[in-house]
Amino acid sequence: MSTHVDVRPKTTPPSADKDVPHSPRRRGRGRIIVSAAAYLITFVILFPLLWIMLLSFQTNDNILNHPFSLSQLTLDNYRQALDTLNLLVMYKNTLILAVVSVTIGLVISYLAAFALTRMVFRGGRRRTQNTLRFYFLAGLAVPVYILLFPVYRLDISFGLFGTYLALILPYIAVTIPFNILLLTGFLRDFPEEIEQAAVMDGVGLWRMAWKVVFPLMRPVVATLAILNVIYVWNEFPFAVTLINDPNMTTVSLGVSQFQGVYSVNYGAMMASATLVLLPQLAIYAAFQKQVIAGMTAGAVR
Amino acid sequence: MATTPQPAHRTSRRTSGISRRLLLTATASALFVTATACGSAVNTADGSSADGLITLSMHNPDSRTQDPATWQMVQEFNKQHPDMKIRLEGQPVDQHEQRMTIAAQSGTLPEIFWVYDSLAKTMVKSDDLLDLSPILAENGLKSKFAPSMLAGFRQDGVQYGLPYQALVTGFYYNKALLDEHGIAVPETFEDLLAAVKKLKAAGVAPIAQGANNSAFSVWAFLTMLDRFGYEAKYPDILSGKARYDNADFLRLYRHVEELAEAGAFPSNMNTQTYAQAVASYTDGKAAFLDAGVWEAAKIQKSAVGKDTGFWAGPTFSDGVGEQKLVMNVPSAPFVVSAKVKEDKKKYAAVKAFIQFYYSDAGQKILVDNAQPPVTTYQPQVDTAKNSVFAAVLAEASKSGWKSPKAQPDLVVSAATASAMYDSFYGVMGGSLSPEQAVKNVQKTIESAE
Amino acid sequence: MNWLTTRRSFALMVAPALIVYSLYMIYPILYSLYYSFTRFDGVSAGGFAGLDNYRQMAHDDAFWTSMRNTGVVLGIALFLLVPLGFLLAILLSGRVKGSGALRALVFAPAIIAPILVGLIWIFILDPKIGLVNAFLLAIGVPAQPQWIGGPTLSPYSIGLVYLWQQIGFVLTIFYAGLRMLPRDVMEASSLDGAGRWQQLRYIQIPMMRETFGIVTALVVTGVFKVFELVYALTGGGPVHLSEVMVSYMYHITFTTQQYGYGMALAVVVFVVGALASAATFLGNRRKGEVR
Structure with a gap:
């Protein structure tokens, strides 16, 4: 709470990649060792992924019985994965779910977070605001499996079952606690001066929320957007329970398609895992600067 | 402080456009979603019955490759009945059970579905399932079944289920491997133990088992339970008059421990899945390999196909009652949602599908996919081309051998069944002593039955 | 700013999130709470059970095992994941060429579906077909430990896999925290001749207390939600010895159809998780005030 948020760094790109200035005398051998360690650790962390990608080019029998033989590399798994999975439909559905639920989720989380932190009442209602904030944060500890039955029932009774909204609503609900945690964390330290200046200019409440404060929250919102998209992209329990139309399947269901009662096609699983993973990695790589910037801006205060 | 608002203003002007567009997109897509929602609601939520469309929901996500018999059955049915249509869908077995449970709660069960018998029985209690007796009574369908194939799926006078496939379970064995090490196909437990020791000494994995996410894969051992008097004992055990941790069962678990100590089971038994065990x-x-008839086709196609035989499992000199037992029982049932009777077209389609499934033409599809028929249909099996399947059928109908009425885990609650699986795998993997194993099951029975 | 705010606008702003959240998160908790007092089997009503389901836990060894294992994962998360994430953040905070790319790569495990994480690690940790034991053999170590599937090591392996999955995420937060440190302090200290270690010990760590707090809170709530990777990696086996709280609850609820008991377990998971995270949140706040 004490570290004062400085709006400057976000708008000055030069500091984007280097935080700590290194003193000139620290170069040379030490630096080589540090670099070597960094590369090595990264490699070790990435190795399991590379291993899976390698396995995805092996036959199912080889994966299970001779995982280290690289003699019979094949594209068969990919062929099977593409044959079985309607990837285009899956990507389309996942995108729709992700875009809609993440956008709505962020907008309503932001509104709530704004109200919980930036609003001041004459009688001093901090207590209500804090209680509500805790109420929202309690959701962080909810294991998703207790939601399945009741959510299914809610969807049925609202007549949403079989529609995208059946998934969108729970997705929004699940992301709200974390969104509120980060957004309130940032908003609480938001410098009052900006607001005061805006108030002097005669700006109303909603304009204040959207036109003055929200734009400054871009980095945090971008961070949350990416984390939320990752969540929706990977979400399995709701998807498998609430989707029963093959035209509505999502990418997270792809891998489980190869898991029969008595037969598991590990090769095709690895291949479809890779097919799900690569776009994710690409998206993250493209946006990772935003994530870091967002976290820097306020998430961690 | 004086300078702070300035950059803020600059950014705000630039991004307000973006955020407005963002909002617009969100609203637009929300509208789009609602629109498509309405569109799809017509044919999914309550299934327009005008076309007699029914859903068959199975425990495999991709039946075409994972359960070709059912897939082919549906294809053939749809071809022969242009006025009706069956949509075949499925999920991995855990998720399937979960979904059927939730669907039963909300009254949204698919028309026909596969489900474990224990879950089916709870559904009967809440009147979620259709009584199939009237369908069986028509066209002499009932006479096509051996009485034992239907008896297990009756409760409170309701015939709620029909056998989906037959469970013929036991050990597949690799004749070539046994020959190579001078081992005859075992008959008694002592034979099996000796074989295990020889194989282990020669560096061959004796029995393939896999417990990870497939704790149920202890079929051969469930038959052994019957060789220690399970069928006579279990009603009393469930009602509390007798105990699971009795001296007879304990002897069996001690034998399992002997096998484990002789190195019968693979070191990665607990992390490999059943599918991996089959692959090994x-x-x-x-x-x-501890498995059942459903693997016949896969084994036939593999390198060990021509060397594979099938064995009902060991007899015990210290067993209880009949030792010549081979497990040949109905597997989990097909059941029908009670709601079907409210819709004539759906009811007609369900009836037609059942009649087709258990007709000789339908049963032939099972046999063609190396599944034994569940009716009295006499299959023609090309013993040369389908040697593995033929071996299973031969073992199942060996003269002088009988089948238990049901597989032990299928007559108890899901909790008890799960505890039984754990008890076997616990002893096989050495994490439970035989005494602990039987006690654990007894404890579960006391709290769950 | 009093003139800006009315109760009506406050309500309007909070309402959408409040409604969705209450319906889809809080209502289910109450629903579970209700069923935890029944003998519900998931399909047909099973009658009121009072506190029986909660009493049953006391005698349920597997439940206590699952608690202990969750504790192991929590321990690994707090004592390995957090410090290692911090050190890695320092290591990758700009001195190394291409550190931006490295940071992105290290984050990769955090964006993979957890169920895949479990699947991936089977092929690494499996005592027979796994990479680790093959590597041990190759370098001449005869021991073939049962990383997973044995009676002892599984929870620790699960903890390490969780560490692997989360480290990129933790690193990212720490990295952001590092970048927030006022540059002039760092510059001044290095001009004063403070070594890298001294900078770390006396300046960076104390100044990043808030960040440590956030990371701890997130890691703690995360640990109480670990499920998929256990499900895929060991299925909770052998005989529930590697079960964590959520996976055991899943087993009881869905595999054994003891819905009432499963919901009682779920309520306990929620309460323990909520208490643990509340403790960390409050701990953070207190530390903040002391300063």
């Missing part, structure tokens, strides 16, 4: 057998790495 078909790769010629293991001499025995």
Whole structure:
């Protein structure tokens, strides 16, 4: 709470990649060792992924019985994965779910977070605001499996079952606690001066929320957007329970398609895992600067 | 402080456009979603019955490759009945059970579905399932079944289920491997133990088992339970008059421990899935495989196909009652949602599908996919081309051998069944002593039955 | 700013999130709470059970095992994941060429579906077909430990896999925290001749207390939600010895159809998780005030 948020760094790109200035005398051998360690650790962390990608080019029998033989590399798994999975439909559905639920989720989380932190009442209602904030944060500890039955029932009774909204609503609900945690964390330290200046200019409440404060929250919102998209992209329990139309399947269901009662096609699983993973990695790589910037801006205060 | 608002203003002007567009997109897509929602609601939420469309929901996500018999059955049915249509869908077995449970709660069960018998029985209690007796009474359908194939799926006078496939279970064995090490196909437990020791000494994995996410894969051992008097004992055990941790069962678990100590089971038994266990057998790495008839086709196609035989499992000199037992029982049932009777077209389609499934033409599809028929249909099996399947059928109908009425885990609650699986795998993997194993099951029975 | 705010606008702003959240998160908790007092089997009503389901836990060894294992994962998360994430953040905070790319790569495990994480690690940790034991053999170590599937090591392996999955995420937060440190302090200290270690010990760590707090809170709530990777990696086996709280609850609820008991377990998971995270949140706040 004490570290004062400085709006400057976000708008000055030069500091984007280097935080700590290194003193000139620290170069040379030490630096080589540090670099070597960094590369090595990264490699070790990435190795399991590379291993899976390698396995995805092996036959199912080889994966299970001779995982280290690289003699019979094949594209068969990919062929099977593409044959079985309607990837285009899956990507389309996942995108729709992700875009809609993440956008709505962020907008309503932001509104709530704004109200919980930036609003001041004459009688001093901090207590209500804090209680509500805790109420929202309690959701962080909810294991998703207790939601399945009741959510299914809610969807049925609202007549949403079989529609995208059946998934969108729970997705929004699940992301709200974390969104509120980060957004309130940032908003609480938001410098009052900006607001005061805006108030002097005669700006109303909603304009204040959207036109003055929200734009400054871009980095945090971008961070949350990416984390939320990752969540929706990977979400399995709701998807498998609430989707029963093959035209509505999502990418997270792809891998489980190869898991029969008595037969598991590990090769095709690895291949479809890779097919799900690569776009994710690409998206993250493209946006990772935003994530870091967002976290820097306020998430961690 | 004086300078702070300035950059803020600059950014705000630039991004307000973006955020407005963002909002617009969100609203637009929300509208789009609602629109498509309405569109799809018509044919999914309550299924327009005008076309007699029914859903068959199975425990495999991709039946075409994972359960070709059912897939072919549906294809053939749809071809023969242009006025009706069956949509075949499925999920991995855990998720399937979960979904059927939730659907039963909300009254949204699919028309026909596969489900474990224990779950089916709870559904009967809440009147979620259709009584199939009237359908069986028509066209002499009932006479096509051996009485034992239907008896297990009746409760409170309701015939709620029909056998989906037959469970013929036991050990597949690799004749070539056994010959190589001078081992005859075992008959008694002592034979099996001796074989295990020899194989282990020669560096061959004796029995392929896999417990990870497939704790149920202890079929051969469930038959052994019957060789220690399970069928006579279990009603009393469930009602509290007798105990699971009795001296007879304990002897069986001690035998399992002997096998484990002789190195019968693979070191990665607990982390490999059942599918991996099968793969290690078909790769010629293991001499025995604890499985059932459903693997016949896969094994036939593999390198060990021509060397594979099938064995009902060991007899015990210290067993209880009949030792010549081979497990040949109905597997989990097909059941029908009670709601079907409210819709004539759907009811007609369900009836037609059932009649087709258990007709000789339908049963032939099972046999063609190396599944034994569940009716009295006499299959023609090309013993040369389908040697594995033929071996299973031969073992199942060996003269002088009988089948228990049901598989032990299928007559108890899901909790008890799960505890039984754990008790076997616990002893096989050495994490439970025989005493602990039987006690654990008894404890579960006391709290769950 | 009093003139800006009315109760009506406050309500309007909070309402959408409040409604969705209450319906889809809080209502289910109450629903579970209700069923935890029944003998519900998931399909047909099973009658009121009072506190029986909660009493049953006391005698349920597997439940206590699952608690202990969750504790192991929590321990690994707090004592390995957090410090290692911090050190890695320092290591990758700009001195190394291409550190931006490295940071992105290290984050990769955090964006993979957890169920895949479990699947991936089977092929690494499996005592027979796994990479680790093959590597041990190759370098001449005869021991073939049962990383997973044995009676002892499984929870620790699960903890390490969780560490692997989360480290990129933790690193990212720490990295952001590092970048927030006022540059002039760092510059001044290095001009004063403070070594890298001294900078770390006396300046960076104390100044990043808030960040440590956030990371701890997130890691703690995360640990109480670990499920998929256990499900895929060991299925909770052998005989529930590697079960964590959520996976055991899943087993009881869905595999054994003891819905009432499963919901009682779920309520306990929620309460323990909520208490643990509340403790960390409050701990953070207190530390903040002391300063």
